[in-house]
Amino acid sequence: MKPAPFDYVRAESVHHAVRLLAENKDGARIIAGGQSLMTAMNFRMSSPALLVDIGELEHLRDITLTADARLRIGALTRHADLDASPDIAAHTPLLRKAIRHVAHTAIRNRGTFGGSLSHADPASELPACVMALDATIHIVGPDGDRVVPARHFFTGVHETALGAGEVLVAVELDVIKADEVSGFGEFARRQGDYAMVGLAAHGRIAAGLLTAVDLAFFAVGSTPILARRAAAALVDPATPDPAQRLQRAREALSLDLDPPDDPQSSAAMRMELARVLLGRVVGDMLARGAGA
Amino acid sequence: MMSDRAPVPPLALDRPNSYIGRSVPRPNARRLVQGRGHYTDDVAAPAGVLHAAFLRSPYAHARITHIDVAAAKAAPGVALVVTGAEIDQVCEPWVGVLSHFKGLRSATQHALAVDHVVWQGEPVVGVAALTRAMAEDALSLIEIAYAELPPVTDPDAALLPESPLIHPELGSNLAFALTVESGDAEAAFRDAHTVVSGDFRFGRHSPVTLEARSVLADFNPSERRLTVHQSTQTPYQMQDIYARHLGLPQANVHVIAKDVGGSFGMKLHVYGDEVATVAMSVILGRAVKFIADRLESFPSDIHARDHRVRARMAVAADGEITAMIVDDLTGVGAFSAYPRTSAVEGNQAIRLMGGPYKLRHYSGNLRVVFQNKAVMSQYRAVGHPIACGVTEALVDQAAAAIGLDPLEFRRRNLLTDDVYPYTSPTGYLFERLSHHQCVDKLERLMDYPALRADQAEARTKGVVRGIGFAVFIEITNPGPAFYGVGGARITAQDGCVLTLEPSGNIRCAVSVTEQGQGTEAIMAQIAASAVGVRIEDVRVITGDTAATPYGGATWASRGAGIGGETVLITGKALRANLLRLAGILLQMPPDNLDISDGLIVDNATGRERITLQELARIAYYRPDTLPQGVQAELTAAHHHVPRGQPFAFTNGIQASHVEVDVESGFVRLLNHWVVEDCGRVINPLLVDEQIRGGVVQGIGAALFEECLYSEQGQLLNGTLADYLVPMASEMPDIHVDHVSTPTLHSELGAKGVGEAGTAGAAAAVLNAINDALQPFGARLSQMPATPERILRALGKLAG
């Protein structure tokens, strides 16, 4: 379990990193927290010739409130930073809820927000959160800057909209509003494990009923999946009874999701857990009410 | 906490300064916690050391048609590339059979596969290079052509006439079969009031030691001397293996096992990659090191368990268990392990069935089969969790069928205090067990009535809880006829050399070894107590064939009971030597003197007469002042093997309290209790931690651990991300208490404790889950009880 030989450069700026990637085409990779990349390299599943370390670009670690009341989270924000930040807790409680399900303390101390999104593990928590929150992904590349909606960012298992030579620099999202509520839940065999099934949800509430909701399920497909039919059932004005809405949503879920079989869990099991999770997360959101 | 039914017999160690029964801290704890442990990988490597890596078979079953190592040989930093045939030229292959398992068969196993690979992960080519990374780079340049053969993975299918043969020379895939009959089980079933039965499955486990298998071999051709640092439980066994298989005089082989980071039985088997590493050192005349990484540990460390058991229990109208009939099929992978064989697990499982209970009619049938999977062999609590899991599940079913509380049902059937010494239907001899005291104590400890009340109350709120019990017996302190009797050069005795050093300190060299369980602390306690010195003044030396006497070391829960008794006997002998010398110096009869806290004292008054330090000074540096003809004997040496009984059986009971989420199938462990009887408790802290560690492994079996193989024999979850070891967050509090029934076959009275936790924990947890599921009409008889299996049992998943 030793990586194949590789070179290493510490990037001095984002543009330096972009240049190094461009100069080394296929053979170069960004390294951020290294928590996923080093494992892949040790397994020799990934053998980049050059590692471009963006770890010292401190400004990529900032969490700031922008003029237009959005929260901008730098790509190098550590999972532990998300957990500790009062801004995150106040303005995007979903991330705060989710982050404690990501791995263990030691990994959260090094793993980064940008790394997690770029790595795009289908069982990861943060990709589902940014989809539920309809965040935007900010990218710098050889052709300049661009912004991709999170809902278009994840394209497959470990595959994203990031092009060759591009660096994810930040995520932006709306701060939570007074009538909004978010919910999070997952089933993992052990504390800190990747989820068997997870759900990140964000919605609006009025008079004890959801009026809008986004449900991003993860570990049920090659990317996080927005369960649109279930979401529609949950906010269906024609169904006033929340229990009935939930029942319909649970039924609709099998149209939204088509989870895979794998050695750890059958598709039927994942589907059942997704239904259970839907009930619990929505129940929790309704119980807590808006603003959290 | 100790509680005594009968008073513990008086002991020479019940002295004012005795450390027996005290939770003294481990002398090595500070060192280990500060990261100053000295594991094999920490050994300062000899100059020119090379690092080994192995190319392993990607197939479960295949012929090797061609191997091309030319590019690897030319790769940077590579000193040697070897195939199985080349290793065979310096190292004799082996066959994992012993004569006392009649009919046990296995095939010739080469250190590296020759022509034929029989499991995915079997080492095929070895590379020694300047760094491990270079060795791995070279591996990627080796080309091996395989012709795939149909794999045998399912144990039932392995015995079908049309099954492919793993070792054609054996004529079938059957490794071993055994039938154990006592009384008339069939008749008892005909007469039974109630019969309960089940088909049980126990998953395959990987031991997952913190420190992976590690070996550093250094062959010096000028003297034909071989030094091997190895993470092993059994330095002397390995010395013998290396000497015989590499054709070296035993005296030329030096095996050192300093700190060992866990072993659980996994580190006493012979592994091809380790032997090949040593052979490479012999070929090169250079040091070669091999540290297994996790990716190769999973498919190459021995696996454990893997049983399918069909069992029935017959019960009379009054609730008396009368008989059991058991059929156990176990898959041991591609070979029977060397040198201890893979028959022991099944042999113990089939003989331990029903062991705590009074039933006299028993019929057990064991079949052990080969499969194209990693070798399965002895691992903590060999066979016990299978026997306990099956028996205790049937006991719960029988109690429910008869309409009795499970604890009450056990009380009616457990062996009573008046039967000892007792020979079980399967031939095990129990000197004295304490089942009923353990049950009583457990019932109080867990406040059983309150838990049942809580269960009923919780159920009204839709919270589903369950309580499960498991009574267990444990084989410990194996006697003289264990492996040696079958022709293995594995000793059942231990040796100890105790010396009063010039400083006045005691040096204790003993053949038992430290795996992280605290053996050295126990030995220091016993030596200090037996001689009469402070524990700080005892230095214990283990794990070095050049520094300790020949002995069996660590396996089968024998360290404290056998090694400890050896130290006790030796300590008393040294004390007698020192008192004799002191008597001469002080011109007093030695009987009037004693040693206490490192001082020679007047027996009657306790008054200090002379320090041991002073005695040592005179003996070593001023022997001229001793009377003519007096020789100071400052060293005592003894060997000891338990005689009188084949094993010192221990017993106990465990209970588990769980909450089952019947929507998701997830289980939360609320609490776990153990009351056990390991005889005399030498160090309560260490005993409790042995129990807790063992329970955690049992919980792993019950809920988490399972090596998943594809039908093609590919290990599907061979990483720490995929193979679920039990972790702290999911563990319940584990409450431990003791009953103490010392064995009278030794002065110390200590029995083993290392495997008790593992023996019973899984059964208790599964019974608790089934207790919780009982109102839903669901029952599980497969471990691990994964959420998916629980939902399936509840009928919540289609297909």
Ligand SMILES: Cc1cc2nc3c(=O)[nH]c(=O)nc-3n(C[C@H](O)[C@H](O)[C@H](O)COP(=O)(O)OP(=O)(O)OC[C@H]3O[C@@H](n4cnc5c(N)ncnc54)[C@H](O)[C@@H]3O)c2cc1C
């Ligand atoms: C034992 C263990 C358990 C874990 N459990 C979980 C879990 O439960 N949930 C979970 O979500 N994660 C889990 N992880 C993964 C962890 O969260 C990782 O930290 C994260 O997925 C990757 O972040 P990183 O900063 O370490 O990225 P790295 O490992 O440095 O990089 C990962 C990939 O992203 C690319 N990359 C990184 N940063 C950028 C960037 N700014 N722009 C472009 N590309 C970039 C790299 O080139 C690489 O391909 C676990 C990891 C371990 C080791």
